[in-house]
Amino acid sequence: MxxxxxxxxxxxxxxxxxxxxxxxxxxxxxxxxxxxxxxxxxxxxxxxxxxxxxxxxxxxxxxxxxxxxxxxxxxxxxxxxxxxxxxxxxxxxxxxxxxxxxxxxxxxxxxxxxxxxxxxxxxxxxxxxxVPQKLREYKAYQGMHPQRFDHFNVFTPNAQETYEFFVSQLGFRLTEYSTTEKGEMWAAWMHRKGNVHDMALTNGDGPRLHHSAIWVPTALNIIHLLDVMSTTGYVNNIERGPGRHGVSNAFFLYILDPDGHRIEIYTCDYLTVDPDLEPLGWDLRDPQRQTLWGAPAPRSWFENGSTFINTKVKKATMKARPIIAD
Amino acid sequence: MxxxxxxxxxxxxxxxxxxxxxxxxxxxxxxxxxxxxxxxxxxxxxxxxxxxxxxxxxxxxxxxxxxxxxxxxxxxxxxxxxxxxxxxxxxxxxxxxxxxxxxxxxxxxxxxxxxxxxxxxxxxxxxxxxVPQKLREYKAYQGMHPQRFDHFNVFTPNAQETYEFFVSQLGFRLTEYSTTEKGEMWAAWMHRKGNVHDMALTNGDGPRLHHSAIWVPTALNIIHLLDVMSTTGYVNNIERGPGRHGVSNAFFLYILDPDGHRIEIYTCDYLTVDPDLEPLGWDLRDPQRQTLWGAPAPRSWFENGSTFINTKVKKATMKARPIIAD
Amino acid sequence: MxxxxxxxxxxxxxxxxxxxxxxxxxxxxxxxxxxxxxxxxxxxxxxxxxxxxxxxxxxxxxxxxxxxxxxxxxxxxxxxxxxxxxxxxxxxxxxxxxxxxxxxxxxxxxxxxxxxxxxxxxxxxxxxxxVPQKLREYKAYQGMHPQRFDHFNVFTPNAQETYEFFVSQLGFRLTEYSTTEKGEMWAAWMHRKGNVHDMALTNGDGPRLHHSAIWVPTALNIIHLLDVMSTTGYVNNIERGPGRHGVSNAFFLYILDPDGHRIEIYTCDYLTVDPDLEPLGWDLRDPQRQTLWGAPAPRSWFENGSTFINTKVKKATMKARPIIAD
Amino acid sequence: MxxxxxxxxxxxxxxxxxxxxxxxxxxxxxxxxxxxxxxxxxxxxxxxxxxxxxxxxxxxxxxxxxxxxxxxxxxxxxxxxxxxxxxxxxxxxxxxxxxxxxxxxxxxxxxxxxxxxxxxxxxxxxxxxxVPQKLREYKAYQGMHPQRFDHFNVFTPNAQETYEFFVSQLGFRLTEYSTTEKGEMWAAWMHRKGNVHDMALTNGDGPRLHHSAIWVPTALNIIHLLDVMSTTGYVNNIERGPGRHGVSNAFFLYILDPDGHRIEIYTCDYLTVDPDLEPLGWDLRDPQRQTLWGAPAPRSWFENGSTFINTKVKKATMKARPIIAD
Missing domain, CATH: 3.10.180.10 (2,3-Dihydroxybiphenyl 1,2-Dioxygenase, domain 1)
Incomplete structure (x- = not known):
C-alpha cells in the first residue's frame, strides 16, 4: 500500500x-x-x-x-x-x-x-x-430526528485501487484508513464536505454498498430509536451498536431496513476542511478501531451488503481479517 | 418562624x-x-x-x-x-x-x-x-416524553401556618425552605414520596395553585418542548426558564396552558427518603435560590396563579420581596 | 413458584x-x-x-x-x-x-x-x-457524575426462599420478577426506597454479590464513562452494555473494578411507591427481558460474582437457563 | 439594501x-x-x-x-x-x-x-x-468539552458595506441575514467552512468584536457549564441564554471572560456547503429571530463589545432597533 x-x-x-x-x-x-x-x-x-x-x-x-x-x-x-x-x-x-x-x-x-x-x-x-427545510418545524421531528444524509460505505475487493480512484480521479480527501499488518489498504474514509467522510470503502466482496448513513443530533436520539425499534417489532433489524467508533470517533448504530439494506445512524465526528489534515492510520487488528469500547462487530456486518443492480460481485481475496464477534 | x-x-x-x-x-x-x-x-x-x-x-x-x-x-x-x-x-x-x-x-x-x-x-x-403503563411503548413517547406527575406548588398568605399544617397534621417532611431576613417562613418544599417535594408553598395571595409539575427524563426533553412550543403558536405560553433551580437543584421550565394554569416541567432532583435528612434553608434574597444561573423570575411568576373554585383569595401581607426581573 | x-x-x-x-x-x-x-x-x-x-x-x-x-x-x-x-x-x-x-x-x-x-x-x-452534599458543587462533578448508591443484586441458589425472606421478613416489595417455563422464581427485583429496587436476586451459585449499582443523571454520563474507560486502559473492565434493560426499563452499563467486583451504572427507572403496584412478571427466555434491544448478556455476567467473606458458596441447581451470548 | x-x-x-x-x-x-x-x-x-x-x-x-x-x-x-x-x-x-x-x-x-x-x-x-489532537483522550475532556473554534461576530456601523466586502472581495457566502423594515442590511451570517458562519456582522458601534464562538457537542455540555460557572464565582459572567437562536437554529450561551470579552458557546447548526443554498432573511423585529423561544437579549448584548487595538470606533447611525429586554 x-x-x-x-x-x-x-x-x-x-x-x-x-x-x-x-x-x-x-x-x-x-x-x-x-x-x-x-x-x-x-x-x-x-x-x-x-x-x-x-x-x-x-x-x-x-x-x-x-x-x-x-x-x-x-x-x-x-x-x-x-x-x-x-x-x-x-x-x-x-x-x-x-x-x-x-x-x-x-x-x-x-x-x-x-x-x-x-x-x-x-x-x-x-x-x-x-423543497422547504423542516429544520425549524419541530413538530415534524419524529423517530430519531434525522437531520441529513451523511455518507456511503462500500465493499470492494480492490481497496487500494478504489481508494486511488476516488482520491486521484474524483478529488476525495482521505481522513482515516486501516491497513493490514502487511501494509495493505483495507479500509478508507474519504470526504468532500468537511467531516470524516462522504464515501468510505471496506475490503470485501464487491462492488456492493455496505451502508448509507444519516446524521442525527445526539446519542440520545439513537438511544430513543433503539427503544422504539425494540418495541415495534424491529428488534431483529438492530445489527450492531450503539457504540463509539475508534475510526471517526462518531457515535453509531447499524440497522437493517426491511429489505436488508444497512443504515448507519451517525453523530459527532470532527471538522476536516483543512487541506493539510494528516490522515489517521489504524491497524486492522486494533480492537478499538471498530469500536472504541472494545466490542467487535458481528460477522454479518463484515459479510452482508447490498448489490448494485446488474452488477457482478467479485470475491475479496485479501487474507487479513478484522476481529469478528463469533 | x-x-x-x-x-x-x-x-x-x-x-x-x-x-x-x-x-x-x-x-x-x-x-x-x-x-x-x-x-x-x-x-x-x-x-x-x-x-x-x-x-x-x-x-x-x-x-x-x-x-x-x-x-x-x-x-x-x-x-x-x-x-x-x-x-x-x-x-x-x-x-x-x-x-x-x-x-x-x-x-x-x-x-x-x-x-x-x-x-x-x-x-x-x-x-x-x-390502566396499562406506556413506559415500554416508546412509539407513544411524544412531545416532552412526560413520565409522571411530580408535585404541586400553592400560594398562601399564611406560609408558616400552611407549612405547619402539612408537616404536623398530614405528615409531610420539609426538604428546603426560604426565609425572609426577619426569619419569617416565605416558601417551603415538603415531600411524601421521597424526592424534593409533593407539595410546596410560596408566600402570595391565596389560597391559589401556583403550578402543578410533570417529571421528564432529561433536560433535552425540555429543550425539545421549547422548540416545539415556539414553532406551533405557543411561544407566549413560555413563562420562565429553562434553568436550574437553586432550591431542589432541578432543571425546570414554566409554561402556561391555554387557560393560564401554570405547569412546571421538572427533572433531576435528589433522593429524600431519609428521616434524618436536614432541611436546607435559603435566604429569600439569595439570587441563586430561584435560579442557580442568576436570572430572576418575571413578575407574573410571583403574581399569577389559579384560584380554587368557590374559594375567596386573601391578600398576602408579608413585606419581604423576592428578586423580580423588572 | x-x-x-x-x-x-x-x-x-x-x-x-x-x-x-x-x-x-x-x-x-x-x-x-x-x-x-x-x-x-x-x-x-x-x-x-x-x-x-x-x-x-x-x-x-x-x-x-x-x-x-x-x-x-x-x-x-x-x-x-x-x-x-x-x-x-x-x-x-x-x-x-x-x-x-x-x-x-x-x-x-x-x-x-x-x-x-x-x-x-x-x-x-x-x-x-x-458530610456535606456535593450536589451543588458542580466543579466536583467528574467521571460519570455519580449521584447516589442505587441497589444490590445477589446470586442465590434458592431464589424462591431468598425472595420470600426479603419480602415476608424484611418488608421488601416486589416490582418485577422472572420465572422459568416451569413457573419457578428465577430472578426478583425488590424495593424499599420507591424505585425499582434496593435489592435484586438472580439464580446462580451463591450466596454471592452479583453487583452494586450507582445512579447517574443521564445515558450521556454513561457514554462518557465508556469513552474515558476505553482510553485510559480500562477497556477490558467493560463487561456488558450500554443498553436498556427490559426489566426496570433502566439504561445500564456493567463494569468490573480492578478486583473484579461488578458495578452497574444505572439511570432512568420509575416510581414504585404505591403499595398496590402490580409486580411485572417476565419469562426467563424472553430475549428482551435482559436487554430490550435484543443483545444477550455474556456468559461471565451470569457466572462471575463476588463472594461474601468466610461464606461457603452452594451450587445453583435449577435447570432453566437464560439466553447467553455465546 | x-x-x-x-x-x-x-x-x-x-x-x-x-x-x-x-x-x-x-x-x-x-x-x-x-x-x-x-x-x-x-x-x-x-x-x-x-x-x-x-x-x-x-x-x-x-x-x-x-x-x-x-x-x-x-x-x-x-x-x-x-x-x-x-x-x-x-x-x-x-x-x-x-x-x-x-x-x-x-x-x-x-x-x-x-x-x-x-x-x-x-x-x-x-x-x-x-499539535496532537485530544479528541480520543476523553480523560482530558473538562468543563464544557470544547471541541473547536466556530466563528466570529463583529459590530460594524456599515453593515451593508461590511457584508459586501466579505462576500465580494473575500468569497464568504451568506447563509442568513436580518433587515430593517426599510430593507437595510442589519446583520449577516457568512461562511467558508460549511456551517452557518465563520463570520457574522451586527449593526453597532464599530469596528468591534461582538464575540468569538466555540463549538461543543450537545446542549447538555452548555447546561453543565452554566452549573459550574454558577457555583465557582462566575454567575455574573453569564450574559445571555441558554436558548435556541432563530437565526442558525443553534443552541447557544453567551458568557463574558474576566476582561469582558464575549464568548458564545454554540452547538447544532446545519450544513451549508451547497453553492445554491438560498440565504434565509429575517425581519429585525421578529422576536424569534434572536431567540426562537421568545426571550429578547439584554441591552448589554447589543451594546458591549471588544475594540480592536489602536482602532477608532465609529458610532452606528441606523435608526432601526432590535427588540431589547429592558
Missing amino acids: ALVPHNFDLPFNIIRCSHVEYAVTDLDESHKFYVDILGLIETERTENTIYLRGLEEQQHHSYILKKAEEPSVLAVGFKVAFEKDLDALKTHLDSINVDTEWVSKYAEDRTLRVVSPQGFILEFYARMKK | ALVPHNFDLPFNIIRCSHVEYAVTDLDESHKFYVDILGLIETERTENTIYLRGLEEQQHHSYILKKAEEPSVLAVGFKVAFEKDLDALKTHLDSINVDTEWVSKYAEDRTLRVVSPQGFILEFYARMKK | ALVPHNFDLPFNIIRCSHVEYAVTDLDESHKFYVDILGLIETERTENTIYLRGLEEQQHHSYILKKAEEPSVLAVGFKVAFEKDLDALKTHLDSINVDTEWVSKYAEDRTLRVVSPQGFILEFYARMKK | ALVPHNFDLPFNIIRCSHVEYAVTDLDESHKFYVDILGLIETERTENTIYLRGLEEQQHHSYILKKAEEPSVLAVGFKVAFEKDLDALKTHLDSINVDTEWVSKYAEDRTLRVVSPQGFILEFYARMKK
Whole structure:
C-alpha cells in the first residue's frame, strides 16, 4: 500500500454525497420503517417510488425507494457545485476511459451517471428541485430526528485501487484508513464536505454498498430509536451498536431496513476542511478501531451488503481479517 | 418562624401527590396543548372531561380537565396507602376541626375531600382504576416524553401556618425552605414520596395553585418542548426558564396552558427518603435560590396563579420581596 | 413458584439500601478506578480503608474499600428509619432464629449485623455520620457524575426462599420478577426506597454479590464513562452494555473494578411507591427481558460474582437457563 | 439594501476562521476561566502569552491570550488552503487598495495581516504548527468539552458595506441575514467552512468584536457549564441564554471572560456547503429571530463589545432597533 497525494487540481468540484436510490420489495413496509420509525420526511410518493429527506435538507430527497422484485442499489448520488462541473467531470472521466452517460432523473436538472472501474454506480448532479427545510418545524421531528444524509460505505475487493480512484480521479480527501499488518489498504474514509467522510470503502466482496448513513443530533436520539425499534417489532433489524467508533470517533448504530439494506445512524465526528489534515492510520487488528469500547462487530456486518443492480460481485481475496464477534 | 418537628407518628400514610383537576374553558384547546404539544396520554374523554396521564403512570389519570365557564382548580389529589388510611385521616382531621367530606369521584373507590384551614381543596384516595403503563411503548413517547406527575406548588398568605399544617397534621417532611431576613417562613418544599417535594408553598395571595409539575427524563426533553412550543403558536405560553433551580437543584421550565394554569416541567432532583435528612434553608434574597444561573423570575411568576373554585383569595401581607426581573 | 403477599405490618422500617463494603487488594488501584475514572468523592482515607460517596449523598460513605489479601464482600448495608427500628428488627429476626449481632462500624452509631438464612451478610444502621452534599458543587462533578448508591443484586441458589425472606421478613416489595417455563422464581427485583429496587436476586451459585449499582443523571454520563474507560486502559473492565434493560426499563452499563467486583451504572427507572403496584412478571427466555434491544448478556455476567467473606458458596441447581451470548 | 451575488471566482481559497488573539489584563485569571472552567487545552504558556485549543483541534491554538494593560482584540485569524493563496490574496487586496502586510506570528509559517476598509484586523495563514489532537483522550475532556473554534461576530456601523466586502472581495457566502423594515442590511451570517458562519456582522458601534464562538457537542455540555460557572464565582459572567437562536437554529450561551470579552458557546447548526443554498432573511423585529423561544437579549448584548487595538470606533447611525429586554 501507498498513500497517494490528494489531488487539489481537478477541474471540477464534487460538493458532497447527496442521496441513495434503493430498490425495495414493498413500499408500504419501507414507508413504515423509514417514515414511521426513523422519522424521515416523505417529500413525495408516486405509485412506484417514495422520496424521502432529512429535517434540515432542502433538496427534494436523500432517499429514493423504488418498488422492484429484488432489493438492490440503483445508484448513489453526489452533488457538484455547478452545471459546468458536470461537463468538466465528464470530460475528465472520458479522458481516462471511465463509463459515463447522461441520464434523466426526476427532480434533477442534468445527471451524469458513472460506472466506476470497480463497478460502483455513481450519479452526479448540480441542481435538484428544492423543497422547504423542516429544520425549524419541530413538530415534524419524529423517530430519531434525522437531520441529513451523511455518507456511503462500500465493499470492494480492490481497496487500494478504489481508494486511488476516488482520491486521484474524483478529488476525495482521505481522513482515516486501516491497513493490514502487511501494509495493505483495507479500509478508507474519504470526504468532500468537511467531516470524516462522504464515501468510505471496506475490503470485501464487491462492488456492493455496505451502508448509507444519516446524521442525527445526539446519542440520545439513537438511544430513543433503539427503544422504539425494540418495541415495534424491529428488534431483529438492530445489527450492531450503539457504540463509539475508534475510526471517526462518531457515535453509531447499524440497522437493517426491511429489505436488508444497512443504515448507519451517525453523530459527532470532527471538522476536516483543512487541506493539510494528516490522515489517521489504524491497524486492522486494533480492537478499538471498530469500536472504541472494545466490542467487535458481528460477522454479518463484515459479510452482508447490498448489490448494485446488474452488477457482478467479485470475491475479496485479501487474507487479513478484522476481529469478528463469533 | 420556627421549624416544627416532623411528625412520624400519624396513624395514616399519605403516599404521594397524585393528580390535579382543572376547570378549563375549551376542551379542544386543552387537548391540543396537553396531548399534541406536551405528549400526555389521553386515557379517556367524555363530553365534558378529559383524563390524562404520563408515560409511566398506571393510574387512570394525573390530569383531569373539566369544561367550565371559568378556569379554576377543582381539587388537588393525593394517594394514601390503604382504604383504612382514609378513615384514619378523616378521624384525625375531624378531631382538629378540619372540614372533610366523602365525595364520589370517577375512577376512585372512595374519596375524602378536605378543605384545609387555609382553603386548599385536597382530595385523598387509596385506589384508583388502573390502566396499562406506556413506559415500554416508546412509539407513544411524544412531545416532552412526560413520565409522571411530580408535585404541586400553592400560594398562601399564611406560609408558616400552611407549612405547619402539612408537616404536623398530614405528615409531610420539609426538604428546603426560604426565609425572609426577619426569619419569617416565605416558601417551603415538603415531600411524601421521597424526592424534593409533593407539595410546596410560596408566600402570595391565596389560597391559589401556583403550578402543578410533570417529571421528564432529561433536560433535552425540555429543550425539545421549547422548540416545539415556539414553532406551533405557543411561544407566549413560555413563562420562565429553562434553568436550574437553586432550591431542589432541578432543571425546570414554566409554561402556561391555554387557560393560564401554570405547569412546571421538572427533572433531576435528589433522593429524600431519609428521616434524618436536614432541611436546607435559603435566604429569600439569595439570587441563586430561584435560579442557580442568576436570572430572576418575571413578575407574573410571583403574581399569577389559579384560584380554587368557590374559594375567596386573601391578600398576602408579608413585606419581604423576592428578586423580580423588572 | 408462588408470589407471596407483601408484608406491610412489620414493626420496623428499612428505608433503603445504603452502602457496600468490599475487600480489595490494592487501594491505589481502587482509588484510581473509583475516584479518577468513575468520579466518586473520597470522604476519607485511612491506612487500610477508603470511604467514598456520590455527589448528592450526605452520608459519610456508600462504598467502603478495605485492603485485604483477597477480594470479597464484607457486608452490604441498609438504613432503617430510627434507632428503635434496629431493636425491633433484632427482636423480629431473633424470633425467627436468624443470626444477628451488634457490631461496631466506623461512622455509624449502632450497627446490627445479620446473616440471612441464605448466607448474605447484611448490616443495618439508623444513623451514619453526615458530610456535606456535593450536589451543588458542580466543579466536583467528574467521571460519570455519580449521584447516589442505587441497589444490590445477589446470586442465590434458592431464589424462591431468598425472595420470600426479603419480602415476608424484611418488608421488601416486589416490582418485577422472572420465572422459568416451569413457573419457578428465577430472578426478583425488590424495593424499599420507591424505585425499582434496593435489592435484586438472580439464580446462580451463591450466596454471592452479583453487583452494586450507582445512579447517574443521564445515558450521556454513561457514554462518557465508556469513552474515558476505553482510553485510559480500562477497556477490558467493560463487561456488558450500554443498553436498556427490559426489566426496570433502566439504561445500564456493567463494569468490573480492578478486583473484579461488578458495578452497574444505572439511570432512568420509575416510581414504585404505591403499595398496590402490580409486580411485572417476565419469562426467563424472553430475549428482551435482559436487554430490550435484543443483545444477550455474556456468559461471565451470569457466572462471575463476588463472594461474601468466610461464606461457603452452594451450587445453583435449577435447570432453566437464560439466553447467553455465546 | 441589496443582496450581492456570491463570488465563486476569486483566485484564493479561505478555508475557515481559525483563532482570535485577545489582549487580557491578568493571565492567571484568564487561565482559570478558559482552562479550569471552560475546559480548553493549554498548548503552551510563555511569560506573557497563553495558547489554547479545543479538544479536536490539531492546530497549535485557537485562542491567544496576551498580557496587556487594557483588554482589546489584537487580531482575528483565518486559514487559507495553501501558501500560494496568501500571495493571491495579497495581490487581490492590493489591487483594491486594502492595507496588507506580512507579519511574523509565533506558530505560523507566513502571516498576512489585513486591515479591512471597515477597520477589522484580519490575519491569514496557510500553515500553523500542529499539535496532537485530544479528541480520543476523553480523560482530558473538562468543563464544557470544547471541541473547536466556530466563528466570529463583529459590530460594524456599515453593515451593508461590511457584508459586501466579505462576500465580494473575500468569497464568504451568506447563509442568513436580518433587515430593517426599510430593507437595510442589519446583520449577516457568512461562511467558508460549511456551517452557518465563520463570520457574522451586527449593526453597532464599530469596528468591534461582538464575540468569538466555540463549538461543543450537545446542549447538555452548555447546561453543565452554566452549573459550574454558577457555583465557582462566575454567575455574573453569564450574559445571555441558554436558548435556541432563530437565526442558525443553534443552541447557544453567551458568557463574558474576566476582561469582558464575549464568548458564545454554540452547538447544532446545519450544513451549508451547497453553492445554491438560498440565504434565509429575517425581519429585525421578529422576536424569534434572536431567540426562537421568545426571550429578547439584554441591552448589554447589543451594546458591549471588544475594540480592536489602536482602532477608532465609529458610532452606528441606523435608526432601526432590535427588540431589547429592558
